[in-house]
Amino acid sequence: METKYIFITGGVASSLGKGIISASLGKLLQARGYKITIQKFDPYINIDPGTLNPYEHGECYVTADGQETDLDLGHYERFTGIRTTRDNSVTTGKIYLSVIERERRGDYLGKTIQVVPHITDEIKRRIRLNASKEPFDFVITEIGGTIGDIEGQPFLEAIRQLRWELGRNALNIHLTYVPYLSAAGELKTKPTQTSVKQLQGLGIQPEVLVLRTEHDLSDDLRAKVAHFCNVEVEAVIQSQDLSSIYEVPLNMLRQGLDAICLKKMGIEPGPPPELKDWRSFLERRRNALNVLTIGLVGKYSLQDAYKSITESLTHAGVYRDRKVKAVFINSEEITADNVADRLEGLDGIVICPGFGHRGIEGKIIAAGYARTRDLPAFGICLGMQMMVIEYSRNVLGLKDADSMEMNPVTPHNVIDMMEEQKNITNLGGTMRLGAYNCRLAEGSKARAAYGGADLVSERHRHRYEVNNHFRDALEASGMKCVGINPENDLVEIVEVPSHRWYIGTQFHPEYSSTVLCPHPLFMDFIKACAGND
Numbered sequence: 001m002e003t004k005y006i007f008i009t010g011g012v013a014s015s016l017g018k019g020i021i022s023a024s025l026g027k028l029l030q031a032r033g034y035k036i037t038i039q040k041f042d043p044y045i046n047i048d049p050g051t052l053n054p055y056e057h058g059e060c061y062v063t064a065d066g067q068e069t070d071l072d073l074g075h076y077e078r079f080t081g082i083r084t085t086r087d088n089s090v091t092t093g094k095i096y097l098s099v100i101e102r103e104r105r106g107d108y109l110g111k112t113i114q115v116v117p118h119i120t121d122e123i124k125r126r127i128r129l130n131a132s133k134e135p136f137d138f139v140i141t142e143i144g145g146t147i148g149d150i151e152g153q154p155f156l157e158a159i160r161q162l163r164w165e166l167g168r169n170a171l172n173i174h175l176t177y178v179p180y181l182s183a184a185g186e187l188k189t190k191p192t193q194t195s196v197k198q199l200q201g202l203g204i205q206p207e208v209l210v211l212r213t214e215h216d217l218s219d220d221l222r223a224k225v226a227h228f229c230n231v232e233v234e235a236v237i238q239s240q241d242l243s244s245i246y247e248v249p250l251n252m253l254r255q256g257l258d259a260i261c262l263k264k265m266g267i268e269p270g271p272p273p274e275l276k277d278w279r280s281f282l283e284r285r286r287n288a289l290n291v292l293t294i295g296l297v298g299k300y301s302l303q304d305a306y307k308s309i310t311e312s313l314t315h316a317g318v319y320r321d322r323k324v325k326a327v328f329i330n331s332e333e334i335t336a337d338n339v340a341d342r343l344e345g346l347d348g349i350v351i352c353p354g355f356g357h358r359g360i361e362g363k364i365i366a367a368g369y370a371r372t373r374d375l376p377a378f379g380i381c382l383g384m385q386m387m388v389i390e391y392s393r394n395v396l397g398l399k400d401a402d403s404m405e406m407n408p409v410t411p412h413n414v415i416d417m418m419e420e421q422k423n424i425t426n427l428g429g430t431m432r433l434g435a436y437n438c439r440l441a442e443g444s445k446a447r448a449a450y451g452g453a454d455l456v457s458e459r460h461r462h463r464y465e466v467n468n469h470f471r472d473a474l475e476a477s478g479m480k481c482v483g484i485n486p487e488n489d490l491v492e493i494v495e496v497p498s499h500r501w502y503i504g505t506q507f508h509p510e511y512s513s514t515v516l517c518p519h520p521l522f523m524d525f526i527k528a529c530a531g532n533d
Protein backbone atom coordinates (compact mmCIF):
# COMPACT_ATOMS: atom_id res chain seq x y z
CA MET A 1 0.00 0.00 0.00
CA GLU A 2 1.20 3.51 -0.79
CA THR A 3 2.08 5.47 2.33
CA LYS A 4 -0.73 7.71 3.51
CA TYR A 5 -0.06 10.94 5.38
CA ILE A 6 -2.29 12.31 8.11
CA PHE A 7 -1.60 15.82 9.39
CA ILE A 8 -2.87 16.96 12.75
CA THR A 9 -3.09 20.69 13.35
CA GLY A 10 -4.57 22.67 16.22
CA GLY A 11 -6.51 25.88 16.52
CA VAL A 12 -8.04 28.26 19.09
CA ALA A 13 -5.71 27.37 21.96
CA SER A 14 -2.71 25.25 22.80
CA SER A 15 -2.77 22.27 25.18
CA LEU A 16 -5.89 20.74 23.66
CA GLY A 17 -4.31 17.31 23.48
CA LYS A 18 -3.15 17.02 19.85
CA GLY A 19 -0.51 14.57 21.01
CA ILE A 20 -3.09 12.31 22.64
CA ILE A 21 -5.33 12.43 19.56
CA SER A 22 -2.35 11.62 17.31
CA ALA A 23 -1.33 8.74 19.57
CA SER A 24 -4.94 7.47 19.78
CA LEU A 25 -5.42 7.52 16.03
CA GLY A 26 -2.07 5.75 15.63
CA LYS A 27 -3.22 3.13 18.10
CA LEU A 28 -6.50 2.52 16.24
CA LEU A 29 -4.87 2.24 12.82
CA GLN A 30 -2.23 -0.06 14.24
CA ALA A 31 -4.94 -2.23 15.81
CA ARG A 32 -6.41 -2.57 12.33
CA GLY A 33 -3.16 -4.11 11.21
CA TYR A 34 -1.49 -1.10 9.61
CA LYS A 35 2.15 -0.25 10.10
CA ILE A 36 2.26 3.26 11.44
CA THR A 37 4.60 5.90 12.75
CA ILE A 38 3.90 9.22 14.42
CA GLN A 39 6.13 12.26 14.22
CA LYS A 40 6.12 15.73 15.71
CA PHE A 41 7.09 18.93 13.92
CA ASP A 42 7.69 21.80 16.32
CA PRO A 43 7.91 25.36 15.01
CA TYR A 44 10.39 26.63 17.60
CA ILE A 45 13.98 27.50 16.68
CA ASN A 46 15.84 25.32 19.19
CA ILE A 47 17.41 22.35 17.38
CA ASP A 48 15.79 20.12 20.00
CA PRO A 49 14.24 20.68 23.45
CA GLY A 50 17.38 19.38 25.20
CA THR A 51 18.45 22.76 26.50
CA LEU A 52 14.92 23.89 27.42
CA ASN A 53 13.90 24.34 31.02
CA PRO A 54 10.97 22.00 31.87
CA TYR A 55 8.91 25.10 32.68
CA GLU A 56 9.16 26.01 29.00
CA HIS A 57 8.22 22.73 27.49
CA GLY A 58 7.59 20.04 30.12
CA GLU A 59 9.65 16.89 30.21
CA CYS A 60 12.33 16.24 27.65
CA TYR A 61 11.76 12.76 26.24
CA VAL A 62 14.66 10.76 24.80
CA THR A 63 14.42 8.25 21.94
CA ALA A 64 16.41 5.00 21.95
CA ASP A 65 18.71 6.44 19.25
CA GLY A 66 19.52 9.38 21.49
CA GLN A 67 17.41 12.29 20.30
CA GLU A 68 16.08 14.68 22.94
CA THR A 69 12.50 15.35 21.95
CA ASP A 70 9.12 16.75 22.84
CA LEU A 71 7.14 14.87 25.47
CA ASP A 72 4.45 14.00 22.91
CA LEU A 73 6.81 11.35 21.55
CA GLY A 74 6.43 9.68 24.93
CA HIS A 75 2.68 9.48 24.34
CA TYR A 76 3.22 8.03 20.86
CA GLU A 77 5.41 5.27 22.29
CA ARG A 78 3.27 4.58 25.36
CA PHE A 79 0.08 4.28 23.31
CA THR A 80 1.39 2.30 20.37
CA GLY A 81 4.54 0.56 21.57
CA ILE A 82 6.41 1.86 18.47
CA ARG A 83 9.99 2.97 18.91
CA THR A 84 10.45 6.49 17.59
CA THR A 85 13.77 7.77 16.26
CA ARG A 86 15.52 11.10 15.74
CA ASP A 87 13.61 11.45 12.48
CA ASN A 88 10.32 11.52 14.39
CA SER A 89 11.12 14.86 15.98
CA VAL A 90 11.79 17.89 13.82
CA THR A 91 12.01 21.57 14.76
CA THR A 92 12.33 24.76 12.76
CA GLY A 93 15.88 24.86 14.07
CA LYS A 94 16.72 21.50 12.52
CA ILE A 95 15.14 22.52 9.21
CA TYR A 96 17.03 25.81 8.98
CA LEU A 97 20.28 24.23 10.11
CA SER A 98 20.26 21.70 7.30
CA VAL A 99 19.26 24.28 4.69
CA ILE A 100 21.97 26.68 5.85
CA GLU A 101 24.59 23.92 5.93
CA ARG A 102 23.67 23.03 2.37
CA GLU A 103 23.88 26.68 1.35
CA ARG A 104 27.38 26.93 2.83
CA ARG A 105 28.46 23.86 0.92
CA GLY A 106 27.29 25.57 -2.23
CA ASP A 107 24.61 23.00 -3.00
CA TYR A 108 22.10 25.60 -4.18
CA LEU A 109 24.26 26.70 -7.11
CA GLY A 110 23.95 30.43 -6.72
CA LYS A 111 20.24 30.58 -5.93
CA THR A 112 18.65 32.91 -3.37
CA ILE A 113 17.56 30.76 -0.43
CA GLN A 114 13.97 31.48 0.55
CA VAL A 115 11.30 30.18 2.92
CA VAL A 116 9.38 29.05 -0.15
CA PRO A 117 10.61 26.82 -1.73
CA HIS A 118 13.78 25.93 0.20
CA ILE A 119 12.50 25.76 3.77
CA THR A 120 9.16 24.27 2.72
CA ASP A 121 10.95 21.69 0.53
CA GLU A 122 13.09 20.67 3.48
CA ILE A 123 9.97 20.34 5.66
CA LYS A 124 8.35 18.17 2.98
CA ARG A 125 11.47 16.03 2.71
CA ARG A 126 11.48 15.49 6.47
CA ILE A 127 7.78 14.65 6.54
CA ARG A 128 8.45 11.86 4.04
CA LEU A 129 11.79 10.75 5.48
CA ASN A 130 10.54 8.02 7.82
CA ALA A 131 8.53 6.38 5.05
CA SER A 132 11.58 6.41 2.77
CA LYS A 133 13.38 4.21 5.28
CA GLU A 134 10.60 1.85 6.36
CA PRO A 135 7.42 0.82 4.57
CA PHE A 136 4.85 2.60 6.71
CA ASP A 137 1.19 2.45 5.73
CA PHE A 138 0.43 5.60 7.68
CA VAL A 139 2.62 8.47 8.78
CA ILE A 140 0.85 10.70 11.27
CA THR A 141 2.41 14.15 11.56
CA GLU A 142 1.49 16.37 14.46
CA ILE A 143 2.26 20.05 13.95
CA GLY A 144 3.11 21.84 17.20
CA GLY A 145 1.62 25.23 18.05
CA THR A 146 -1.66 26.80 17.03
CA ILE A 147 -2.99 28.09 13.71
CA GLY A 148 -2.10 31.77 13.48
CA ASP A 149 1.38 31.42 15.01
CA ILE A 150 3.86 33.24 12.77
CA GLU A 151 6.46 30.49 13.11
CA GLY A 152 3.98 27.81 12.07
CA GLN A 153 3.37 29.28 8.59
CA PRO A 154 6.08 27.40 6.64
CA PHE A 155 4.83 24.09 8.05
CA LEU A 156 1.27 24.80 6.93
CA GLU A 157 2.47 25.84 3.49
CA ALA A 158 4.43 22.59 3.24
CA ILE A 159 1.31 20.63 4.19
CA ARG A 160 -0.75 22.53 1.64
CA GLN A 161 1.72 21.59 -1.09
CA LEU A 162 1.99 17.99 0.03
CA ARG A 163 -1.78 17.56 0.07
CA TRP A 164 -1.80 18.74 -3.51
CA GLU A 165 0.97 16.35 -4.47
CA LEU A 166 -0.38 13.34 -2.57
CA GLY A 167 -4.06 13.73 -3.42
CA ARG A 168 -6.13 11.15 -1.60
CA ASN A 169 -3.07 9.87 0.23
CA ALA A 170 -3.11 12.94 2.47
CA LEU A 171 -5.61 14.13 5.02
CA ASN A 172 -5.86 16.92 7.57
CA ILE A 173 -7.43 16.63 11.00
CA HIS A 174 -7.92 19.93 12.77
CA LEU A 175 -8.34 20.03 16.53
CA THR A 176 -10.14 22.99 18.06
CA TYR A 177 -11.78 24.02 21.29
CA VAL A 178 -15.47 24.61 21.99
CA PRO A 179 -15.75 26.77 25.12
CA TYR A 180 -18.75 26.81 27.43
CA LEU A 181 -19.93 30.24 28.54
CA SER A 182 -21.57 29.62 31.85
CA ALA A 183 -23.20 33.07 32.03
CA ALA A 184 -24.96 32.34 28.74
CA GLY A 185 -25.28 28.62 29.48
CA GLU A 186 -24.05 27.90 25.97
CA LEU A 187 -21.31 26.15 24.08
CA LYS A 188 -19.71 28.39 21.49
CA THR A 189 -18.59 27.22 18.06
CA LYS A 190 -17.42 30.59 16.73
CA PRO A 191 -13.74 30.07 17.65
CA THR A 192 -13.83 26.78 15.71
CA GLN A 193 -15.36 28.44 12.66
CA THR A 194 -12.76 31.20 12.78
CA SER A 195 -9.93 28.73 13.14
CA VAL A 196 -11.10 26.63 10.20
CA LYS A 197 -11.48 29.81 8.10
CA GLN A 198 -7.89 30.69 8.92
CA LEU A 199 -6.79 27.26 7.77
CA GLN A 200 -8.87 27.56 4.61
CA GLY A 201 -7.25 30.95 4.00
CA LEU A 202 -3.93 29.12 3.89
CA GLY A 203 -5.32 26.74 1.31
CA ILE A 204 -6.02 23.81 3.62
CA GLN A 205 -9.52 22.38 3.94
CA PRO A 206 -9.58 19.98 6.91
CA GLU A 207 -11.43 16.72 6.24
CA VAL A 208 -11.97 15.93 9.91
CA LEU A 209 -12.56 18.16 12.93
CA VAL A 210 -11.96 17.07 16.50
CA LEU A 211 -13.63 19.40 18.97
CA ARG A 212 -12.17 19.51 22.43
CA THR A 213 -14.84 20.25 25.02
CA GLU A 214 -15.66 19.94 28.69
CA HIS A 215 -19.35 19.37 27.88
CA ASP A 216 -21.20 16.98 25.65
CA LEU A 217 -21.85 18.45 22.21
CA SER A 218 -25.34 17.91 20.79
CA ASP A 219 -25.92 16.54 17.28
CA ASP A 220 -27.32 19.92 16.30
CA LEU A 221 -24.20 21.67 17.36
CA ARG A 222 -22.03 19.24 15.45
CA ALA A 223 -24.22 19.64 12.38
CA LYS A 224 -23.80 23.39 12.67
CA VAL A 225 -20.02 23.09 12.79
CA ALA A 226 -20.08 20.72 9.81
CA HIS A 227 -22.23 23.15 7.88
CA PHE A 228 -20.03 26.17 8.54
CA CYS A 229 -16.75 24.40 7.98
CA ASN A 230 -17.34 22.32 4.81
CA VAL A 231 -16.92 19.09 6.74
CA GLU A 232 -19.27 16.11 6.81
CA VAL A 233 -21.30 15.69 10.00
CA GLU A 234 -19.82 12.27 10.70
CA ALA A 235 -16.38 13.83 10.46
CA VAL A 236 -17.07 16.18 13.36
CA ILE A 237 -15.81 14.31 16.38
CA GLN A 238 -15.92 15.44 19.97
CA SER A 239 -13.15 14.93 22.44
CA GLN A 240 -14.59 15.53 25.88
CA ASP A 241 -12.66 15.32 29.15
CA LEU A 242 -12.26 11.72 30.27
CA SER A 243 -11.01 10.10 33.45
CA SER A 244 -7.78 9.00 31.77
CA ILE A 245 -5.91 9.81 28.57
CA TYR A 246 -5.95 6.06 27.89
CA GLU A 247 -9.75 6.20 27.45
CA VAL A 248 -9.31 8.50 24.45
CA PRO A 249 -8.65 5.78 21.83
CA LEU A 250 -11.93 4.07 22.76
CA ASN A 251 -13.79 7.36 22.62
CA MET A 252 -12.33 8.01 19.16
CA LEU A 253 -13.22 4.47 18.11
CA ARG A 254 -16.82 4.86 19.26
CA GLN A 255 -17.16 7.94 17.08
CA GLY A 256 -15.35 6.30 14.19
CA LEU A 257 -12.36 8.63 13.84
CA ASP A 258 -10.24 5.86 12.33
CA ALA A 259 -13.02 4.67 9.99
CA ILE A 260 -13.65 8.20 8.70
CA CYS A 261 -9.96 8.75 8.02
CA LEU A 262 -9.77 5.47 6.11
CA LYS A 263 -12.87 6.25 4.05
CA LYS A 264 -11.59 9.70 3.18
CA MET A 265 -8.40 8.12 1.94
CA GLY A 266 -10.25 5.61 -0.20
CA ILE A 267 -9.92 2.55 2.05
CA GLU A 268 -12.92 0.43 3.01
CA PRO A 269 -12.68 0.41 6.84
CA GLY A 270 -14.23 -3.00 7.54
CA PRO A 271 -15.04 -4.06 11.10
CA PRO A 272 -13.68 -1.98 13.98
CA PRO A 273 -10.64 -3.30 15.85
CA GLU A 274 -11.28 -5.19 19.07
CA LEU A 275 -8.50 -3.68 21.21
CA LYS A 276 -8.78 -6.55 23.67
CA ASP A 277 -5.59 -5.92 25.64
CA TRP A 278 -6.23 -2.22 25.72
CA ARG A 279 -9.75 -2.73 27.05
CA SER A 280 -8.57 -5.13 29.70
CA PHE A 281 -5.94 -2.59 30.82
CA LEU A 282 -8.71 0.00 31.21
CA GLU A 283 -10.96 -2.47 32.97
CA ARG A 284 -8.21 -3.26 35.42
CA ARG A 285 -7.51 0.41 35.86
CA ARG A 286 -11.15 1.08 36.74
CA ASN A 287 -11.17 -1.78 39.24
CA ALA A 288 -7.91 -0.83 40.93
CA LEU A 289 -9.32 1.05 43.87
CA ASN A 290 -6.61 0.52 46.47
CA VAL A 291 -4.60 3.72 46.46
CA LEU A 292 -0.81 3.85 46.64
CA THR A 293 0.63 7.26 47.34
CA ILE A 294 4.04 7.79 45.82
CA GLY A 295 6.03 10.96 46.46
CA LEU A 296 7.89 12.51 43.54
CA VAL A 297 10.80 14.26 45.17
CA GLY A 298 11.89 16.90 42.69
CA LYS A 299 12.22 20.60 42.06
CA TYR A 300 9.86 21.21 39.16
CA SER A 301 6.37 21.82 40.47
CA LEU A 302 4.58 21.32 37.19
CA GLN A 303 2.56 18.39 36.04
CA ASP A 304 4.40 17.80 32.79
CA ALA A 305 7.97 17.88 34.14
CA TYR A 306 7.92 14.23 35.20
CA LYS A 307 5.36 12.98 32.69
CA SER A 308 7.02 9.69 31.78
CA ILE A 309 7.61 8.86 35.44
CA THR A 310 4.00 9.44 36.45
CA GLU A 311 2.77 7.44 33.45
CA SER A 312 5.17 4.57 34.24
CA LEU A 313 3.91 4.52 37.82
CA THR A 314 0.32 4.44 36.54
CA HIS A 315 1.03 1.56 34.14
CA ALA A 316 2.73 -0.56 36.79
CA GLY A 317 0.04 0.35 39.31
CA VAL A 318 -2.71 -0.95 37.03
CA TYR A 319 -0.95 -4.28 36.53
CA ARG A 320 -0.53 -4.54 40.31
CA ASP A 321 -4.20 -3.58 40.78
CA ARG A 322 -3.35 -0.34 42.50
CA LYS A 323 -4.39 3.20 41.80
CA VAL A 324 -1.23 5.24 42.02
CA LYS A 325 -1.55 8.74 43.35
CA ALA A 326 1.68 10.58 42.58
CA VAL A 327 2.19 13.61 44.82
CA PHE A 328 4.82 16.23 44.18
CA ILE A 329 7.20 16.90 47.07
CA ASN A 330 9.29 20.01 46.52
CA SER A 331 12.86 19.00 47.36
CA GLU A 332 13.83 22.66 47.90
CA GLU A 333 11.62 22.69 50.97
CA ILE A 334 12.83 19.44 52.54
CA THR A 335 15.06 19.83 55.61
CA ALA A 336 16.33 17.35 58.19
CA ASP A 337 13.73 18.73 60.57
CA ASN A 338 10.69 18.42 58.36
CA VAL A 339 11.51 15.36 56.23
CA ALA A 340 9.47 12.99 58.41
CA ASP A 341 6.51 15.32 58.06
CA ARG A 342 6.90 15.82 54.33
CA LEU A 343 7.20 12.11 53.57
CA GLU A 344 4.55 11.04 56.02
CA GLY A 345 1.93 8.62 54.74
CA LEU A 346 3.79 7.83 51.52
CA ASP A 347 4.08 4.24 50.34
CA GLY A 348 7.29 4.99 48.48
CA ILE A 349 9.27 7.79 46.87
CA VAL A 350 10.83 8.45 43.49
CA ILE A 351 13.86 10.70 43.67
CA CYS A 352 13.57 12.51 40.38
CA PRO A 353 16.05 13.39 37.62
CA GLY A 354 17.28 16.94 37.26
CA PHE A 355 20.13 19.34 36.63
CA GLY A 356 21.96 21.86 38.75
CA HIS A 357 22.23 22.64 42.39
CA ARG A 358 18.73 23.77 43.31
CA GLY A 359 16.88 21.32 45.54
CA ILE A 360 19.56 18.66 45.74
CA GLU A 361 20.13 18.81 49.51
CA GLY A 362 16.44 17.99 49.95
CA LYS A 363 16.84 15.00 47.66
CA ILE A 364 19.81 13.80 49.69
CA ILE A 365 17.86 14.16 52.94
CA ALA A 366 14.88 12.31 51.45
CA ALA A 367 17.19 9.52 50.23
CA GLY A 368 18.67 9.16 53.72
CA TYR A 369 15.26 9.16 55.32
CA ALA A 370 13.95 6.44 52.99
CA ARG A 371 17.10 4.36 53.45
CA THR A 372 17.08 4.45 57.23
CA ARG A 373 13.28 3.95 57.52
CA ASP A 374 13.12 1.16 54.95
CA LEU A 375 10.73 3.18 52.80
CA PRO A 376 10.82 1.96 49.15
CA ALA A 377 12.83 4.44 47.11
CA PHE A 378 13.57 4.64 43.40
CA GLY A 379 16.33 7.05 42.38
CA ILE A 380 16.38 8.00 38.72
CA CYS A 381 19.47 9.58 37.12
CA LEU A 382 20.17 12.61 39.35
CA GLY A 383 18.05 10.78 41.96
CA MET A 384 20.40 7.80 41.81
CA GLN A 385 23.39 10.12 42.08
CA MET A 386 21.87 11.65 45.22
CA MET A 387 21.43 8.16 46.71
CA VAL A 388 25.15 7.53 46.16
CA ILE A 389 26.10 10.88 47.71
CA GLU A 390 23.89 10.26 50.75
CA TYR A 391 25.36 6.80 51.23
CA SER A 392 28.90 8.11 50.88
CA ARG A 393 28.31 10.90 53.38
CA ASN A 394 26.41 8.95 56.00
CA VAL A 395 27.67 5.37 55.70
CA LEU A 396 31.18 5.77 54.27
CA GLY A 397 31.69 8.85 56.42
CA LEU A 398 32.85 11.06 53.53
CA LYS A 399 31.19 14.20 54.86
CA ASP A 400 31.91 16.31 51.80
CA ALA A 401 30.98 13.65 49.26
CA ASP A 402 29.36 15.40 46.31
CA SER A 403 28.86 15.54 42.57
CA MET A 404 31.30 17.53 40.45
CA GLU A 405 28.21 19.11 38.92
CA MET A 406 27.41 20.79 42.24
CA ASN A 407 30.81 21.06 43.89
CA PRO A 408 33.73 20.95 41.45
CA VAL A 409 36.37 21.15 44.19
CA THR A 410 35.26 18.38 46.52
CA PRO A 411 37.98 15.77 47.22
CA HIS A 412 35.25 13.13 47.48
CA ASN A 413 33.78 13.42 44.02
CA VAL A 414 31.72 10.24 44.21
CA ILE A 415 29.81 11.53 41.18
CA ASP A 416 32.24 12.68 38.54
CA MET A 417 32.06 13.97 35.00
CA MET A 418 32.38 11.22 32.42
CA GLU A 419 35.75 11.14 30.72
CA GLU A 420 34.34 11.74 27.23
CA GLN A 421 32.43 14.78 28.53
CA LYS A 422 35.45 16.66 29.78
CA ASN A 423 36.35 18.54 26.59
CA ILE A 424 32.80 19.31 25.57
CA THR A 425 31.91 23.00 25.52
CA ASN A 426 28.51 23.06 23.77
CA LEU A 427 25.58 22.13 26.01
CA GLY A 428 23.09 21.13 23.30
CA GLY A 429 22.81 17.46 22.37
CA THR A 430 26.16 16.51 23.89
CA MET A 431 25.17 14.45 26.93
CA ARG A 432 25.31 10.68 27.03
CA LEU A 433 22.02 10.13 25.23
CA GLY A 434 19.97 7.14 24.18
CA ALA A 435 20.12 3.41 24.77
CA TYR A 436 23.17 1.66 26.22
CA ASN A 437 23.64 -1.87 27.50
CA CYS A 438 23.59 -2.77 31.14
CA ARG A 439 24.78 -6.10 32.56
CA LEU A 440 22.90 -7.19 35.67
CA ALA A 441 24.63 -8.87 38.60
CA GLU A 442 23.51 -12.35 39.49
CA GLY A 443 21.51 -12.53 42.70
CA SER A 444 20.65 -8.81 42.65
CA LYS A 445 17.17 -7.44 43.20
CA ALA A 446 17.44 -5.48 39.99
CA ARG A 447 18.13 -8.63 37.99
CA ALA A 448 15.23 -10.42 39.66
CA ALA A 449 13.00 -7.46 38.78
CA TYR A 450 13.99 -7.89 35.13
CA GLY A 451 12.91 -11.53 35.34
CA GLY A 452 16.48 -12.82 35.63
CA ALA A 453 17.75 -11.13 32.44
CA ASP A 454 21.51 -10.85 32.10
CA LEU A 455 21.68 -7.91 29.73
CA VAL A 456 19.21 -5.07 29.23
CA SER A 457 19.28 -1.87 27.22
CA GLU A 458 18.04 1.41 28.68
CA ARG A 459 17.99 5.08 27.67
CA HIS A 460 20.26 7.71 29.14
CA ARG A 461 20.46 11.47 29.48
CA HIS A 462 23.31 12.61 31.69
CA ARG A 463 26.84 13.99 31.84
CA TYR A 464 27.96 12.68 35.22
CA GLU A 465 28.48 9.15 36.54
CA VAL A 466 29.39 7.19 39.65
CA ASN A 467 33.14 7.58 40.14
CA ASN A 468 34.63 4.08 39.84
CA HIS A 469 37.35 5.12 42.27
CA PHE A 470 34.77 4.81 45.10
CA ARG A 471 33.09 1.66 43.82
CA ASP A 472 34.87 -0.84 46.06
CA ALA A 473 34.23 1.23 49.17
CA LEU A 474 30.54 1.56 48.34
CA GLU A 475 30.25 -2.15 47.71
CA ALA A 476 32.13 -3.07 50.88
CA SER A 477 29.80 -0.96 52.96
CA GLY A 478 26.59 -2.36 51.49
CA MET A 479 25.65 -0.30 48.44
CA LYS A 480 26.04 -2.70 45.51
CA CYS A 481 26.74 -1.68 41.94
CA VAL A 482 24.52 -4.29 40.34
CA GLY A 483 24.17 -2.88 36.83
CA ILE A 484 27.31 -2.17 34.82
CA ASN A 485 27.75 -1.07 31.24
CA PRO A 486 29.84 -3.91 29.72
CA GLU A 487 31.46 -1.66 27.10
CA ASN A 488 32.73 1.19 29.27
CA ASP A 489 32.40 -0.12 32.83
CA LEU A 490 30.10 2.72 33.98
CA VAL A 491 27.79 2.04 36.92
CA GLU A 492 24.20 1.80 35.72
CA ILE A 493 22.34 0.56 38.81
CA VAL A 494 23.00 0.68 42.54
CA GLU A 495 21.01 -1.07 45.21
CA VAL A 496 21.06 -1.67 48.94
CA PRO A 497 20.08 -5.34 49.19
CA SER A 498 19.30 -5.27 52.91
CA HIS A 499 16.61 -2.69 52.24
CA ARG A 500 13.03 -3.47 51.16
CA TRP A 501 13.52 -1.63 47.85
CA TYR A 502 16.30 0.90 47.49
CA ILE A 503 17.42 1.05 43.87
CA GLY A 504 18.90 3.84 41.79
CA THR A 505 19.37 3.81 38.03
CA GLN A 506 21.68 6.05 36.07
CA PHE A 507 19.38 5.51 33.09
CA HIS A 508 15.75 6.52 32.63
CA PRO A 509 13.53 3.43 32.71
CA GLU A 510 10.47 5.69 32.48
CA TYR A 511 11.10 6.36 28.79
CA SER A 512 10.30 2.79 27.83
CA SER A 513 7.25 1.88 29.88
CA THR A 514 4.15 1.47 27.72
CA VAL A 515 0.47 0.75 28.41
CA LEU A 516 0.73 -2.84 27.24
CA CYS A 517 4.28 -3.40 28.43
CA PRO A 518 4.92 -1.78 31.82
CA HIS A 519 8.55 -1.44 32.82
CA PRO A 520 9.86 -4.27 35.04
CA LEU A 521 11.59 -1.95 37.52
CA PHE A 522 8.42 0.09 38.01
CA MET A 523 6.46 -3.16 38.36
CA ASP A 524 8.83 -4.33 41.07
CA PHE A 525 8.92 -0.96 42.80
CA ILE A 526 5.11 -0.80 42.96
CA LYS A 527 5.03 -4.33 44.31
CA ALA A 528 7.35 -3.30 47.11
CA CYS A 529 5.34 -0.13 47.80
CA ALA A 530 2.16 -2.18 48.01
CA GLY A 531 3.84 -4.43 50.57
CA ASN A 532 1.51 -7.09 51.87
CA ASP A 533 -1.69 -5.07 51.96
Ligand code: GLN
Residues within 6 Å of the ligand: 352, 353, 354, 355, 356, 380, 381, 382, 383, 405, 461, 462, 463, 464, 465
Ligand atom coordinates in the same frame (compact mmCIF):
# COMPACT_ATOMS: atom_id res chain seq x y z
N1 GLN B 1 22.51 16.30 36.14
C1 GLN B 1 22.86 14.91 36.15
C2 GLN B 1 23.86 14.58 35.06
O1 GLN B 1 24.01 15.30 34.12
C3 GLN B 1 21.64 14.02 36.05
C4 GLN B 1 20.86 14.19 34.78
C5 GLN B 1 19.46 13.66 34.86
O2 GLN B 1 18.92 13.46 35.96
N2 GLN B 1 18.85 13.41 33.72
O3 GLN B 1 24.51 13.57 35.14
